[in-house]
Amino acid sequence: MKWFLKLGVFSIFTSMAKYNKKVINNDKVELLFNRFATYTGSSPFKTPAFMNQLSVVELCKGAYYPDNGMNSIPKGLEKLAVDLGVDIRLNNQVSAISKQQ
Secondary structure, three states: OHHHHHOOHHHHHOEHHHHHHHHOOOHHHHHHHHHHHHHHOOOOOOOEHHHHHHHHHHHHHOOOOOOOOOOHHHHHHHHHHHHOOOOOOOOOOOOOOOOOO
16 A cells, blocks of 8 residues: 555645655755646646656656757648648638548
């Protein structure tokens, strides 16, 4: 039962900021770990503490950044879509979406 409690299942009821304040004894390290909440567009005061798993993965496995920055992701998806035959029309009202065979 002890290992189950250590899994962090109950940290769903505690905010990341509150949990980190409790377990981290260094204010600067606490701020570092709290920033991982921003990955989801949230705040460490609103994000459940189990999301600390993001920091563990990044710190243990490393962070990966796309070449030419984050904007290269939608540009790459656009290129793939066009290569697959998708007709992209910007600044137009969508009246229907169809799949042509």
